[in-house]
Amino acid sequence: MLSESLNTARLGRLRLGAALLFLLLAPQARAQSDAPEPAAADLKPVPVFSVQSGFVTFFEGGTPHLGPLVTPLLLVPVGDKWLIETRGTLESDLAPEPGSPGFKGSLESSVDYLQLDYIANKYVTVSVGRYLTPFGIYNERLYPIFVRDLQTDPLILGIEAGDYGAGTGGMVRGGFDVARGVELNYAAYFSTNSTVEHMESDRAAGFRAGVFLPGPRLEVGGSFQHVLQDERKNSFGFHFAWQPAPLPLDIRAEYARSYDGSGYWIESAYKLSQVPVWRNTMRHFQVVARMQQFYVNPEVVEEEGDSGGFTTNTNMFEFGLNYYFRDDLRFVSSYGRQFAPQGGNENVWTVGMTYRVALPIGHGDIR
């Protein structure tokens, strides 16, 4: 009886405490929501944490591969001109092993980038640290799982991104108007050799430059890289992107060439938002098609066993169908056929989901 009355008293105090806490904090919350909004230019940025995740199953030549992937991203703005940004990747490739049940694989982790950016002026941003190699457009812009329209990598990604997809060193970059309706963007970088685990990179230097026409939404550009490891090899490439304004259509293409080989891909993605039937449903669908070819350097194949990851010239056609539940939650699927002489023909299916979430970090009014 005594214990029951003590519990009742404790419960009462707890409720009273909660009520008092509310009375103290609620007016502050209301005051915050009634305050005038600051102009966009006066906004004080807050740190942001984002997670992009996905689970995509690949069927390559009939063998299933389960691919869970999580990429956490952290953005920490400092003052008006500085930004610390980092992204990591945790992924696995789980495949059946002959003679044992279930799927086997190991967890792989890497730091995609960890860089400090300083916006020096409207023409120049300086970045130091580990950065994504700005060669072409795929590695830096289209690689994230929730951005790419097809979940398989382009065949020329090895030429573009090298072994690690990132460099360690410094970079200057920027974008600015050069005339009315014409923007120029550029990035020039150098990278040192790094053998730090999860943050490896090659010694290299290179640049990328592009011209973007916002009116027709057309971009063309080129890239060059000189690798300064044991092999002093050059790579160069061109990229193209066009979004014709009246249509929900993206057309992108890249070409790259190095001593290891050469190749190109061309991709178009069309959102069915203009289909005149079942509009509410159709606007969530996107159809994608991509064609690509990779030409090996026979000398490299003879010396090293493969050239850019391939032993023979390879062609690939892919068709995808994506469904956007929201812009951050998506069902993805595709079918592709790889053609390679000497028995390398195979079907590649993918099916999965991708998701992204972003949250502010810290206390205070995020408005």
Added chain:
Amino acid sequence: MSGRRTGAGLFALTATAWLFCGSAMAQQAAKPAASQPTATAANTTESATGGGKLDDSELRTQGEKRFHANCGRCHQAPQKFPPRMMATIVRHMRVRAMLTDEDMRAILAYMTQ
């Protein structure tokens, strides 16, 4: 018995009020500012094209165009985040997607309204 009822009543009142406040704040944060009589309505900003001054509605129109031309190359339809988060994300995209200074300001104005 009466104390228990008072406590339960206060608790219910607190919970309801918190729900109301939370919902009001979330709506406030997500509401387009065009419908709010705020201090920004009278603001003017340097023209995104580098010329004269643009008022907020012109800057937002510029921002919408620039969003679709720049961000639309990789992203789908705009997702609104709270303004101070958006300020960070736009700074990130300025570096990553090499937006111009003018693009950044116009897109930030569009995405925070």
